[in-house]
Structure formats: structure tokens, C-alpha cells
Amino acid sequence: MPLAPRGQDSMPAPYYLIGPGDTLDIFVWRNDDLHKTLRVRPDGRISVPLIDDVDAAGKTPTRLARDIEARLSGFVVDPIVTVMVVDFSGTFDQQIRVIGEAQKPQAIPYRDKMTVLDVMIAVGGLTEFASGNQAVISRMSDGKQKQYRVRLDDLIRDGDIGANVAMNPGDILIIPQRYI
Known part of the structure; x- marks a missing residue:
């Protein structure tokens, strides 16, 4: 299921909740x-x-x-x-976790209006072994875990700003290794 590019949000940002590590x-x-x-x-x-x-x-x-x-x-x-x-570290539901073929896989605090490009900058980009266009965002939606494909290679290597999508608190960005 594709994600829409980042747009304007009409909802106010939630209050910050203190988390372990803060x-x-x-x-x-x-x-x-x-x-x-x-x-x-x-x-x-x-x-x-x-x-x-x-x-x-x-x-x-x-x-x-x-x-x-x-x-x-x-x-x-x-x-x-x-x-x-x-x-800030925030509670787990206020973090974005990046796993797999990022230069520095880690959990990062969510910031208002954060995009996948912001996340990739925070983790130092992709490794040389990353299959960026096979990456997915795992997100809770309506009480169910859903996965959305993202095109990190198109965004980072080709500069396709249309591939820059909104991130939500609690998202997990999974970057697989490419097969040789």
C-alpha cells in the first residue's frame, strides 16, 4: 500500500510524554x-x-x-x-525505529512533521548493501500492523522528492539487504 507524500496536518501535535532515556x-x-x-x-x-x-x-x-x-x-x-x-528519547510509541541496512540503525525521537528523509539523515543514510526501494514502514493503523513500501533509493540516490513520505510516531522503518 503506498503512502502519500507529506502534506499539511490539521491536527495539533500531542503533548510530549517523558520516556526512558530522557x-x-x-x-x-x-x-x-x-x-x-x-x-x-x-x-x-x-x-x-x-x-x-x-x-x-x-x-x-x-x-x-x-x-x-x-x-x-x-x-x-x-x-x-x-x-x-x-x-529527548520519548516513549517507544513516540520514537521511530530504523532496522536493517541503515548506516546507524537506531531508535530516534519523533518530531512533528517528520518525513522519511529526516529519518534517513538521522541514521546516516543507507549502507552499500541496502535494497532501498524494497524498504517498508511498519505502522499500527486501526489497531492492526500494516506495512507500506517506501522508495528510499529513488529518494536518496535519485532525488525523487515524491518518494519522501510522512512518518508517524511508533513507525518502524525496515531496510532489507539486497540480494547479489
Whole structure:
């Protein structure tokens, strides 16, 4: 099933949800000793002074700040907490995973209006063994996993901008090896 080239979206972007691997800057107003920069652990938690482990993954920065405020209120009078995401990884459903014959196969954070060309730039392009025009995007649609063929060789090697298609959060780009 072909994908349409990237067009204008009419829906607003969803709120960012914190995920494992994200780096957070936690600032507690008037309490510099509680200001910390923390990486979200693989279990989705962070360790905050005075209150130990806090679930962070799957929450917006604002929701996490309110949760930390509630837990700190037993130790700090009227805490005001700000959470800023300074390095993004996102939850798995907010990433695009690239597997197969990319120079640097990896999971990358989804950005609004991202295209397959943006993804290929992030992973360093195709290997010399890639069968780019046999690549597929595996995507959940209406509760079912569907695959869409993409023409990476046409896009990257031939400059066919019509082959540049929209990517969605949670997509998996599979680049097979060509047969010799």
C-alpha cells in the first residue's frame, strides 16, 4: 500500500510524554540544593532527593512537576517545581525505529512533521548493501500492523522528492539487504 507524500496536518501535535532515556532538569524554586539534572531510568523512574523514586515515564513534564510537588510538600513548604526535558528519547510509541541496512540503525525521537528523509539523515543514510526501494514502514493503523513500501533509493540516490513520505510516531522503518 503506498503512502502519500507529506502534506499539511490539521491536527495539533500531542503533548510530549517523558520516556526512558530522557534527561530532565528538575528545578525547585528557592531550593537550589534540590535542583537536579536526571536521566529517566529504563524502569521509567527518577530518583529525587528527599522523596526517592518517582514514576516519570508516560507523564507530561507538567504532570511530573505536580507529582513531585505533592511528594515534596512533606519536606518543603509550598514547593514550586519546574520540569524541563533537556534531552529527548520519548516513549517507544513516540520514537521511530530504523532496522536493517541503515548506516546507524537506531531508535530516534519523533518530531512533528517528520518525513522519511529526516529519518534517513538521522541514521546516516543507507549502507552499500541496502535494497532501498524494497524498504517498508511498519505502522499500527486501526489497531492492526500494516506495512507500506517506501522508495528510499529513488529518494536518496535519485532525488525523487515524491518518494519522501510522512512518518508517524511508533513507525518502524525496515531496510532489507539486497540480494547479489
